[in-house]
Amino acid sequence: MKELFPLKQVMGFVFSLVLTAVALLVYFTDMPFAVGMTILLITAFIQAGLQLIVFMHAGETNDKNSIYTNVYYGLLIALITVFGTLLILVWDM
The missing domain is CATH 1.20.5 (Single alpha-helices involved in coiled-coils or other helix-helix interfaces)
Structure with missing residues (x-):
């Protein structure tokens, strides 16, 4: 049964939710503009890479x-x- 459960996709989804929560924290907290933009850029690139690798299966071909x-x-x-x-x-x- 373990081989039928998509653990990689579930973990990718959870990590995407965590990255989205970090972006929302940047929006709702009062932090300097440069710090907020840095955090948003880093989380955006990590999430884009995560989407490409995990959900679009770029590394599996x-x-x-x-x-x-x-x-x-x-x-x-x-x-x-x-x-x-x-x-x-x-x-x-």
Whole structure:
């Protein structure tokens, strides 16, 4: 019976709930902006990775290297877009 229970998915769900509770604590407590944003960014990236690995089963296929390469490429493009936009529109360079 133990092999039929999805322990990995249940633990991932519980950990996602914990990360969401941490984000809600940041919202409801009075903390400095920089500290709150740091905590939110860290929990957001951890939760995104958790969703990718546990619930989207990215590491369970034979093609996992290309999946992770595509994810890293997407993150690189997103960072270039965000920082390029900040560079042009906000920092006026």
